[in-house]
Amino acid sequence: MEKCKLRYQFVTTAQSTCRFMTFFRPNINAMSGYVPGEQPLPGTQVIKLNTNENPYPPSPAALQVLRELEGELLRRYPDPMAGAFREAASQVLGVPADWILVGNGSDDLLTMIIRACSEPGQRVVYPMPTYVLYRTLTQIQGAEFVEVPYQENYTLPVESLIEAQGAVTFVASPNSPSGTVASVEQLEKLAAHLSGVLVIDEAYVDFAETNALEVVKKYDNVIILRTLSKGYSLAGLRLGFGVANPALLEGLIKVKDSYNVDAVACAVGAAAIADQDHKNTNANMIKVSRAQMADDLQKLGFHVLPSQANFLLAQFPEGNAEFLYKSLKERGILVRYFNQPQLMDKLRITVGTPEQNDALIKGLGEVLT
Numbered sequence: 001m002e003k004c005k006l007r008y009q010f011v012t013t014a015q016s017t018c019r020f021m022t023f024f025r026p027n028i029n030a031m032s033g034y035v036p037g038e039q040p041l042p043g044t045q046v047i048k049l050n051t052n053e054n055p056y057p058p059s060p061a062a063l064q065v066l067r068e069l070e071g072e073l074l075r076r077y078p079d080p081m082a083g084a085f086r087e088a089a090s091q092v093l094g095v096p097a098d099w100i101l102v103g104n105g106s107d108d109l110l111t112m113i114i115r116a117c118s119e120p121g122q123r124v125v126y127p128m129p130t131y132v133l134y135r136t137l138t139q140i141q142g143a144e145f146v147e148v149p150y151q152e153n154y155t156l157p158v159e160s161l162i163e164a165q166g167a168v169t170f171v172a173s174p175n176s177p178s179g180t181v182a183s184v185e186q187l188e189k190l191a192a193h194l195s196g197v198l199v200i201d202e203a204y205v206d207f208a209e210t211n212a213l214e215v216v217k218k219y220d221n222v223i224i225l226r227t228l229s230k231g232y233s234l235a236g237l238r239l240g241f242g243v244a245n246p247a248l249l250e251g252l253i254k255v256k257d258s259y260n261v262d263a264v265a266c267a268v269g270a271a272a273i274a275d276q277d278h279k280n281t282n283a284n285m286i287k288v289s290r291a292q293m294a295d296d297l298q299k300l301g302f303h304v305l306p307s308q309a310n311f312l313l314a315q316f317p318e319g320n321a322e323f324l325y326k327s328l329k330e331r332g333i334l335v336r337y338f339n340q341p342q343l344m345d346k347l348r349i350t351v352g353t354p355e356q357n358d359a360l361i362k363g364l365g366e367v368l369t
Contacts, residue, residue, distance in 0.1 A: 025142070027139055027140070027142045028139075028140065030139075031136070031139040031140070032136075033136065034132065034133050034136040036051070037050045037051035037336055038050060038051075038334060039051070040334070045332060046332045046333065046334055047332060047333045047334065047352065047356045047359050047360065048334050048350075048352075049333065049334060049335050049349050049350040049351075049352050049356065049360060050334040050335050050336040050348075050350060051235075051336070051350065052176070052204075052230060052309070052310055052311050052350045053229075053230075053233075053235050053350065054230055054231065054232070054233035054235075054282060054286070054310065055286075055350075055351075055352045055353045055356065056233055056282040056285065056286075056353075057233060058232060058233040058234050058272060059232065059233075059271065059272045059275035059278040059279070060275075060278070061271045061272070061274070061275045061278070062232075062234070062268045062269075062271040062272035062275065064271070065267050065268050065270075065271040066264070066267075066268050069264060069267065073263045073264070073267065074263065074264070076263075077259055078259050078261060078262055078263035078266060079263075079266065080258055080259055080260075081101075081102070081253075082102035082261040082265075082266045082269075083097075084266050084267060084270045085102050085239070085241070085261070085265075085266045085269045085270045085273070086098075086100045086102060086241075087270070088269075088270035088271075088273050088274050089102075089241060089270075089273050091274070092273055092274065092276060093213065093243065095213070095216075095217075095243060098246045098249075099216075099243055099244065099245065099246060099249070100241055100242070100243055101241060101242045101244070101249045101252055101253065101256075102239070102240075102241045102260075102261050102266070102269075103239075103240050103241060103242070103256070103260055103261065104238050104239070104240075104257075104260050104261055104262075104265075105227060105229065105238040105239065105240045106201070106203055106225045106226065106227040106229075106240030106241070106242075107133060107240070108238075108240065108256075108257075108260055109223075109225050109240055109241070109242045109252070110133060110134070110137055110199075110201075110225070111137055112252040112255050112256050113168060113197065113199055113223070113252060114137040114138060114140075114141050114143070114168065115141065115255045116251045116252050116254065116255045117167055117168050117196070117197050117251070118138065118141055118143040118167045118168050119141065119142070119143060119167075120141075120142040120143060120144075121143070121144070122143050122144065122166075122167040123143065123144050123145070123146050123164060123165070123166040123167060124138040124141075124143050124144070124145050124146070124166055124167065124168045124169075124170070125145075125146045125148065125161055125164040125165075125166030125168070125169045125170070126145075126146075126147065126148070126161075126166075126169065126170035126171070126172075127147075127148045127149070127150050127156060127157055127161065127171065127175075128147035128148065128149055128150065128342075129150065129177060129178070129338070129340065129341075129342050129343055130150075130170070130172050130175055130176065130177075131170075131172050131176050131201065132340075134170045135147070143167070146164045146166060148160045148161055148164060149342075150175075150178070150342070153180075153305075154175060154178040154180040154305065156171065156182040156183075156186050158186050158189055158190060161190060161194075162189075162190065162193045162194060165194065165195055165196065166194070166196050167196040167197070168196055168197050168199060169190065169194055169196060169197070169198050169199065170199045170201060171187065171190065171198070171199070171200050171201065172201040172203070173187070173200055173201070173202060173205075173208075173212065174202075174204040174205070174207070174208050174307070174308045174309040175309075176203070176204065176309065176311070176348070177311070177313050177336070177338065177343065177346075177348040178305050178307070178313050179204070179305060179306070179307025179308060179309040179311060179312060179313055180305060180306070180307070180308070181208055181209075181210060181308045182200075183210075184210060184212060184214065184215060187200060187212050187215050187222075188215055188218070188219075191215055191218070191219035191221060191222050192219070194221065196221065197221050197222075197223065197248070198219070198221055198222045198223075199222075199223055199224075199225065200212045200215065200216075200222065200223070200224045200225070201224075201225045202224050202225060202226050203225065203226065203227045203229070203230060203240075204230055204231075204308070204309035204310060205226060205231075206230060206231025206232075206279060206283045207230070207231065207283055207286060207287060207290070207308060207309050207310045208308035208309070209308060211224075212224050213243065216243050216244055216245070220244075220245040220247060220248060221248070222244065222248075223242045223243065223244035223248055223249075224242065224243050224244070225240060225241070225242050226240060226241055226242075226243070227239070227240035227241075228240065228269055228272055228273065230310060231279050231282070231283055232269075232272045232273065232279050233282065234268070234269065234272055237264075237265050237268060237269060238265060239261065239265045239266075239268075239269040283310075286310050286351050289351050289352070289353070289354055289357055290307060290310065290312065290351045292354075292357065293312060293349070293351055293357050293360075293361070294306075294307070294312055296357075296361045297312065297314050297349075297361070297364075300317075300361070300364055300365060300368060301317040301368070302314040302315060302316065302317060303315040303317075310350060310351050311348055311349060311350045311351060312348070312349050312351070313346055313347075313348050313349075314346060314347050314348075314349055315345055315346045316345055316346065316347065317368075319345045320345070321337055321343075321344060321345050321346055321347050322337055322339065322344070324347060324364070324367060325337035325347060327363075327367040328360070328363050328364070328367065331363045331366070331367075333359065333360055333363050335347045335348065335349045335350075335360075336348040336349070336350075
C-alpha cells in the first residue's frame with residue numbers, strides 16, 4: 001500500500017509538470033529565454049570585463065541626489081512619464097521633451113516596441129550577430145524573426161534589410177558584439193525605404209564618433225534608443241530612453257507599464273544626464289584605453305575589429321575562444337564568449353581601467369604561451 005502511495009505521488013508530480021508546461025503559449029514553450037552575462041557573487045574578487053559596465057564611478061552630482069533623497073519620494077507613486085528626466089534629457093539633446101520616452105533600461109523600450117508594432121505573421125528584422133534580446137522579444141510576441149547575416153567586416157547589409165521589409169527593423173549602432181557603427185547615410189537609406197519602424201539602438205553611442213539623432217528628426221518611422229548603463233556608469237539604476245516623433249511614441253505609451261520608471265531612477269538619472277562633463281571625461285578615458293588594448297591584443301596575434309563602443313571583439317588566433325574564456329576565468333578574469341555562429345572563435349572584451357586591462361593582457365600572454 002505504501003509503495004502504491006509513493007508511486008501515485010511520483011506520477012502526480014510528473015503529470016503536474018506536464019500540465020504546468022501547457023499553461024504557456026506554444027511559442028513560449030518552444031523558445032529559450034535570454035541569458036545575461038555572468039554576474040559574480042557579491043564579494044567575489046574578479047576582474048569583470050564581460051558585460052560592458054563602465055569601470056569608472058557615476059557622476060558625483062547623481063550620487064549627491066541619491067544621498068539626499070527624502071522618504072516622501074518613496075511613499076508616493078512616481079511620475080508615470082518620468083517628467084524630470086525628460087526635461088533634463090531634452091536640454092542635453094536639444095529636442096522637445098515630448099519627443100522622449102523613458103524606460104526601465106532601454107530593454108523596456110525594446111519590449112514596448114515589439115509589443116506595439118509586431119504580431120504573429122509579421123516580420124522583425126535585424127542583422128546578425130547582434131543583441132540577441134531582439135530575437136527573444138520577437139519570439140515572446142509570436143512574430144517571425146528574420147536574421148540577415150553581417151559580412152565578415154560587419155558592414156551593414158542595407159539592401160537585404162530593406163528587402164526583408166520588417167514591421168520592425170533593429171540596427172544596433174555601435175553594434176554588439178562587434179563595436180562597429182552604421183553610417184548616417186546607411187541609416188537614412190533604411191528609414192526612407194522601410195515601411196515599418198526602424199529602431200536604432202545607440203546603447204554605446206557615448207563612446208562613438210557619430211550618432212543618429214538627426215535621422216530621427218527627418219523620419220517619423222525612426223526611434224533611437226539610449227541608456228544610462230554604459231556612458232553614465234548607471235547599469236544598476238536601470239534607466240534608458242527613446243527619442244522619436246511624438247506620433248510614434250503615442251503608440252508605445254499605450255503599452256508601457258503604468259509606472260515603469262521609479263522615482264529614484266528618475267531623480268538620479270536627471271542629475272547624471274545633466275553632468276555631461278563627467279560622462280565625457282570618463283568616455284574619453286575609455287577611448288584611450290580601448291586603443292591601447294586593441295594594440296596589445298594585436299601584438300599577441302589577435303585580429304581586432306575597429307570599435308566605437310566600450311569593448312572589443314577579438315578573434316583568437318588558434319580559433320578555440322571557449323578554451324581561452326575558461327582559462328581566463330580560472331585566473332579570475334571574466335570576458336564574454338558566445339557559442340553561436342560567426343562568434344565561436346572570438347571573445348568580446350569590455351574595456352576596463354588601465355590596471356584591469358594590463359591584468360587581462362598579462363593573463364592572455366600566460367595562456368597563449
